[in-house]
Amino acid sequence: MGLKLLVKCFYEFLLRYQQYLVKLMLAVQDLLNLLELIFDDFHF
Structure with missing residues (x-):
């Protein structure tokens, strides 16, 4: 019961913040590419 509620909250959190997470991941990827260059x- 509690676990199902937790999963539901987590899923809603992911849906709500998905675009921000994607932007964050892309920003991190760009930073890593820059460091690599x-x-x-x-x-070294």
């Missing part, structure tokens, strides 16, 4: 330039 920077480190490639230094040839």
Whole structure:
């Protein structure tokens, strides 16, 4: 009973914040790509 309610709340949270999570993930991916380019330039 409690678990079902928790899953429902989590699902609603995901639906509500999905666009923000996607933007955050894309931003992190861009940052990682940028760091990769920077480190490639230094040839460590």
